[in-house]
Amino acid sequence: MIYLKKSDYMEEALELLEYLETFLTEERKQRFIEILESRTKHFTIAVEDVYQKHNTSALIRSCDIFGIQEAHLIELRNESQLDKNIAMGAEQWVDTYRYPSTATCIEALKKQGYQIIATTPNENSCLLADFDVSLKSAFFFGTEREGLSDEVMQKADSFLKIPMIGFTQSLNVSVSAAIILHDISNKLRESDLNWKLTEIEMIKKRLDWSKKSIQSIEGILQRYHNIKTQ
Numbered sequence: 759m760i761y762l763k764k765s766d767y768m769e770e771a772l773e774l775l776e777y778l779e780t781f782l783t784e785e786r787k788q789r790f791i792e793i794l795e796s797r798t799k800h801f802t803i804a805v806e807d808v809y810q811k812h813n814t815s816a817l818i819r820s821c822d823i824f825g826i827q828e829a830h831l832i833e834l835r836n837e838s839q840l841d842k843n844i845a846m847g848a849e850q851w852v853d854t855y856r857y858p859s860t861a862t863c864i865e866a867l868k869k870q871g872y873q874i875i876a877t878t879p880n881e882n883s884c885l886l887a888d889f890d891v892s893l894k895s896a897f898f899f900g901t902e903r904e905g906l907s908d909e910v911m912q913k914a915d916s917f918l919k920i921p922m923i924g925f926t927q928s929l930n931v932s933v934s935a936a937i938i939l940h941d942i943s944n945k946l947r948e949s950d951l952n953w954k955l956t957e958i959e960m961i962k963k964r965l966d967w968s969k970k971s972i973q974s975i976e977g978i979l980q981r982y983h984n985i986k987t988q
Contacts (some may be wrong), residue, residue, distance in 0.1 A: 762876045768956070768957075768958065768961065771869045771961050771962070771965060772961065774965060774982065775961065775964055775965050775968065777841075777968065777969040777975055777982050778972065778982075779968060780952075781954065781968075781972045781978065782968060782971060782972070783982045786971060787865050789935065790963075790964050790967050790968070791964070793825075793851075793860075794937070794955060794960045795954070795965055796831070796863065796947070797824045797825050797826075797827045797954070797955050797960075797963070798825055798826065798827060798866060798943070798946065798953045798954060798955065799827050799828055799894075799959070800891075800894055800895075800940060800946060800951065800953040801826055801891075801895055801896075801939075801943070801946065801948075802826060802827075802829065802830060802867070802895075802896050802897070803817065803821060803826065803829050803830065803833055803870065803897050803898075803899065803935060804809070804829075804830040804831075804832060804864075804867065804896050804897070804898045804899070805817055805829070805832065805898075805899045805931070805938070806834070806860060806898065806899065806900050806901055806907055806910065807832055807833065807834040807901050807905060808824045808833045808931075811932070812932075813849075813931050814831065815849075816932035816935075816936075817829065817899070817931070817935050818849055818852050818854065819848040819852060820932065820935050820936040820939050821848070821852045821939065822848035822851050822852050823848075823936075823939075823970050824936075824939040824940055824943040824978050825943055826939060826943070826986050827852065827955065827963075828852070828854075828855065828897070829852055829853070829854050829855070829866065830854075830855050830856075830857065830863050830866075831854055831855045831856045831857070832853070832859065833856055833857065833859070834858075839923070849978070850967070850970050851967065860907055860909045860910060861909060864909075864910070867896045869895050870894075871970070872894045872895060872896040872914060873893050873895050873896070874894065874896055874898060874910070874914045874915050874917040875893065875895050875897045875898065875914065875916050875917070875918050876898050876906050876910050876911055876914035876916075876917050876918070876919075877897055877898060877900075877906070877913065877917075877918050877919070877934060877938060878905065878906055878911070878917055878918075878919060879919045879920075879922070879928070879988065880917050880922065881915035882917060883904070883918055883919035884916060884917060884918050885919060885921055886920050886937070886938060886941050886942075887921070887941075888918065889918055889942060889945075891942055891945045891946050891949060891951070892949070892951060894970060895942075897903075897918070897935070897938060897939075898910050898914070899931050899934060899935055900931070918938070920934060920937055920938065926980055930942065933954075948958065
């Protein structure tokens with residue numbers, strides 16, 4: 759196996775990107791750059807076993823709208839399917855990762871340096887307006903029927919709630935996520951934190967998005983590799 763240095767990877771990636779971008783309009787290329795400038799991995803979401811596929815789709819769409827690059831789907835009993843009419847293409851632009859259990863998801867996120875935030879109307883939860891955005895955080899959302907599992911509640915580093923003043927004290931899971939992501943993403947962008955994607959992450963996403971935007975991409979990639987090996 760050949761291991762490339764960062765500089766070698768960047769050089770090869772930029773060469774391929776330059777080639778692929780000849781198949782894109784200038785407007786498309788600039789749009790990718792503009793959007794990636796606002797993307798972040800400082801925050802992410804994790805969803806436990808969502809039953810309704812339209813909720814999963816709406817969650818992914820909210821991630822795209824508010825600049826959250828990654829989402830984590832825990833599939834204990836229900837396979838997380840997406841409704842393309844609701845996701846509206848967001849599944850192409852947001853990276854989704856799937857897990858067979860809550861434990862594996864929490865472990866993976868903690869290894870990446872995320873604190874685990876359980877979103878719950880618990881009395882001891884931090885109010886959304888008071889949430890500290892300085893730490894990398896993974897926001898966990900529970901099922902429509904049962905809420906978050908005991909495992910998340912026990913392993914959470916902190917708890918977060920949306921203040922509610924009506925008779926009803928619960929929100930649809932996708933609505934809750936949209937409210938929270940809107941608030942924290944705005945605070946993040948107004949801060950002095952280093953929340954943006956790295957240069958390498960941006961190049962990788964530009965490559966990924968370019969490939970997804972080009973018809974007959976397999977043939978074009980094969981042609982590129984043939985040119986490189988001549």
